Amino acid sequence: MQERTMTPEPLPFHPNPKKPDIALPQGACDAHCHVFGPAARFPFAPQRTYTPIDAPKEKLFALHRHLGLERSILVQASCHGTDNAAMLDAIAAGEGRYRGIAMVERDIDQSELERLHEGGVRGVRFNFVTHLGKPADLDAIREITAKIIPLGWHAVVHFDAHRLEGLAPFLRELQLPMVIDHMGRIDASAGPEQPAFQLLLDLMQDERFWVKVCGSERISRAGPPFEDAAIFGAILVEKFPDRVLWGTDWPHPNIKKHMPDDGALVDLLKIIAPRPELMQKLLVDNPTRLYWPETL
Template identity: 55%
Template sequence: MSDQKMDADWLEFHPDPKKPDFVLPQGAVDAHCHVFGPSPEFPYAPERKYTPCNAGKDKLYALRDHLGFSRNVIVQATCHGKDNRAMVDACRTAGDLARGVASVGPDITRDDLSDMHAAGVRGGRFNFVKRLVDATPREVFVGIAEKIQEFGWSIVVYFEAADLEDLEPFLKQLPGIIVVDHMGRPDVPKGVDHPDFQRFIKLMTENENIWTKVTCPERLSVAGPPYDDVIPFYQTIVDKFEDRVLWGTDWPHPNMKSHMPDDGALVDYIPKIARTPEQQRKLLVDNPMRLYWAQ
């Protein structure tokens, strides 16, 4: 299929990540990763904003084992739109070792949701990053959020720091648990004390149903590897909200333009942001198991 050819400037995932020095706690979960295709078995959506490399379930699960994780939470990638088949297939293949987060539209039926739930899906994703998706009216998202409550699903929201002030009233009206991707993508050079990041901290403080992923230093860093400039942001969030944080590789790292991170080095970053064994266990085992495996 000629229209499925990978973008010319696409960076493929690291071919040989290191074996991490940091030994993950037993039962650790990679709570934010994706599968792309492989096409043509699972073709990319016609409305996609990018065409990635193929990165299917077999490669994801080989990485899981290499890094020392026990489980994965596979988040629907925007290149697949609302066609969740690749993600659902990966969940079914892994059985109880994977859960999924879907992207669904307002026309989703209860039967569709029930089928996905049986396959291991436990959440829906709302994307507000304008370069990745076309805008969706917020009342549509509210309607979807209400539909999925019957199944006890949480909601993942992806936005950038500049959009939080506008989104805040909407986020507060969503039912259930909300998980913010990548700490709402703070503008790292502004620092932890900047009003933008303090607004995010205040949002989490005042709304105990809001969780976040302390993920993707490779996206947020201005300095580049080893991403030390992002550490204060992660430490602040983990220290304040250790029962409401998740971690994941973000493999296969969609839309990275500057460089491709080594997934083993990303695992070695974990003890820099969750500094005690207790914090590490909550981040990597207790919190994701409570959110995605309890129901």
């Protein structure tokens, strides 16, 4: 049997992030982060394309306390495949302050979806990113989304920027809210007029679409403090203030260089959401509407 190609050894997450210079509003939410393992308890998927460093819930909870984040959305990553156990365990420990985005097989049944819902899951993620393996099957996405619509869930879509032109017509077919990861992974050095970013802006005209203005460390070409990327986040927040989310992306899987300081990423919010009302919507109001609507 041919072995699956693994990416190089990952960088460790930042051991001592700074205290942010800015104070976050009450109820602030990290809308994109992960838990990995510990592998001894929650093994990684055999078909994974990378093996991360253990990043357990205790480390994440401590980071959130340090940064001033009170709530969080845990996103299932490909290294755990469709075994959502580590994520569900962390959500349970969060005592209502955490929700989740799962990865599931196309043949998942309603009883399993209801179990995930009871465990705090509110959406499903689909990957179209080359380094994470084969792109999601479009027919499978149609089947899965039909099953999750009655639960009030949404889809999270993670894609390489060059794929958006081909994906956009398909995404418009789907009759549920969709959240785009990491500003569509555009290239910050190509400027706001680049076709990929203009396609993203066009897609966002449809009110079913949301976008996460995080991942500055991924799309930057200038390196720390990643202000070249934060400018794109600012454009999206200004244009679509009611359909934007932000997260740390801790523990930053597959970062090859410039492992970010999470406190410094929080400080980029001064650029991304420069006015208090924008910060309130980005960090509190929007994630509440999407993930905790029962509290409104």
